[in-house]
Amino acid sequence: MENFILYEEIGKGSKTVVYKGRRKGTINFVAILCTDKCKRPEITNWVRLTHEIKHKNIVTFHEWYETSNHLWLVVELCTGGSLELVIAQDEHLPEDVVREFGIDLVTGLHHIHKLGILFCDLSPGKILLEGPGTLKYSNFSLAKAEGENLEEFFALVASEEGGGDGENIQRRCMRSRVKGSPIYTAPEVIKGMDFSIASDLWSLGCLLYEMFSGRPPFFSESFSDLVEQILYQELLPPTPKDSTLPEASPEFVNLLDGLLQKDPQKRLTWAGILQHSFWKEAFTRKDRDSSILVPFFQVKNSYLSQQDMESRMKELIYTDADLIVTPIIDNPKIMKQPPIRFDMKMLHLPAYTAEKLIFLKEHDWHDFLQQVCSQLDTTEKNTAALRAKLNLLCYLCTVANHKEVATKLIHSQLLPLLIQQLRAAPNWDIRAKVARVIGLLASHTIELQENVPVSEVIFLFLLSYCERRIVN
CATH class of the missing domain: 1.25.40 (Serine Threonine Protein Phosphatase 5, Tetratricopeptide repeat)
Known part of the structure; x- marks a missing residue:
């Protein structure tokens, strides 16, 4: 970690703190996650699944380190916050914005599935925004390869850390650790089936629904009520919180109906999603170097003078906090000093x-x-x-x-x-x-x-x- 300078805290989770960082001798800014060693299975899983992935809609992994008390994960810095924060701030998004964000979500998830990986815990908090507004999948802690038993992998990593004692107890403990948010979990997974491409697509439908309406398609403070809704309640069309705004288009409603089918056999597949009319032919051009369908983006017709461009670049590159050099060694943010x-x-x-x-x-x-x-x-x-x-x-x-x-x-x-x-x-x-x-x-x-x-x-x-x- 001596190769990095640590700046301000930009996020916090369960036993994890995220800092803005910079590689020494460069202007390459990164996100640095400081995590308790008790989360070794999750971090190890994240690293093994993403260390070779390079995609514009997936947060890039750089390096990871271990110190006496923590694991450190160095990944791509996304300065726009999370999709969860955007929804909380705006309460709901216009359908055109949902479409633009949805193209990023579909493109990234399609690539993840093509690699044989299931995300398994798709939620707005795990989708980050790059400065220009590109959505990126982050936090692959609970993702897994198709057909893999994640409990066994977590137990294996934990047993190696603890010397192999109490393996059966560890496996029982891991059962609760590999479960994600029930709000975005597909009905068949709640019933006990394993995660699949279809269950990820259900979660994708939940995200699109929540972006437009400001709330998930099924929600309750009571876990039993939530399960009841997901399994049996009929899906209501999404409506924005502001009644003066336009209702969802028929194309959008049809897409959500296809993604949020309770029977996974009746749920939309990738072929139906990519060809759906809601995307307005965004996925109809085949990439020259691949057989998969990828979105085609048209450059927006806007003009910026050279002076405006330079000013905008300076705003993106420099912040006041960047000039405050905070070394990792003896930093009170990560190393508690005894009081004088x-x-x-x-x-x-x-x-x-x-x-x-x-x-x-x-x-x-x-x-x-x-x-x-x-x-x-x-x-x-x-x-x-x-x-x-x-x-x-x-x-x-x-x-x-x-x-x-x-x-x-x-x-x-x-x-x-x-x-x-x-x-x-x-x-x-x-x-x-x-x-x-x-x-x-x-x-x-x-x-x-x-x-x-x-x-x-x-x-x-x-x-x-x-x-x-x-x-x-």
Whole structure:
């Protein structure tokens, strides 16, 4: 993972956090998933099924790593969020947009099925949007090859991790882990049949229905009621939440009726889907290099000046967060640091909080600063004096991360004294803590005047580092 820079958190799931990242030395931005090792079967399954897939409607896998506590998955970055988020924000989508998004969904799922893979857990949350609006299938954790027993695969991966103990127990536990969302599950799967191409197509119909109406075709807070609806309730035509909007076209209703047939034998097959009139001949051109049907996209008739194009590219490439370099090592987002503590009884000065320090009167601030400098400048070298000085530096660390306090301290007589301690303190613990205080001040200050001895601080940091390397 040392090849990547970590930026802000962009998503979170069950025992998984997703960060925006960048490969060092490039402007190639990626999504980096940090997952607990308890999800090794799911991540292993995702990697083995997608590591060789290159398709415009499937999120590209790049690399994966293992550290002491986590598994790290590096995949293509999609900046448009998920289809679930789009539906939640817009509540429903116009039929023309449903058609455009549907073409992406059909193209991607057809390719997945052609590779002999069943997605098995198709839901809006697993469909991501690329910046320009292209939909991409993501999260193949519960996907599998046709005819494969996913429970056995999960149990095998888990048993290898745990040394092979309790294999029967693991298989029983895996049974619940390989089940997806029941809202988008086909009737035959609920009855106990295995996943199939037909069950994936049912889920596809559920997504198209939900995009148009803003809600799934069957929904209930009660699991038993939901199962009852999926198995026996008649499908109602989709209607947008806004009654003023146009109703679904006959072609769209017919497509949904074909996809959401409760009997998988009567459900639309790929041949019927690709040739359906709802797509307006989007799938009628055969690709030159393949026998499968693929959509033909016409370039939209729009004109952008060179200046507009450059501005748009800059907006897509750069964000403010990109300039904040956050290394993976010692990053508090992924590695919890122990809190800095100090003993108030050993402090021998008022233990003001950062918020209290901001509002101190001028003479009170002056007295506080004098007490800090006096205790820090002591020349006593006994154990008690060194412990008191370390305790004081720990206290300063707790207040130096406040920007206004840091700004006042870095422009006071404290910084020259800290520099002196960094240069002359005989104890390495003292020097390390002094360096930490200076680093916090520099990191959080909102103003740096010209008379602040920055170059001297940097020189002493380098000198201390070199001395430490020589000693070790």
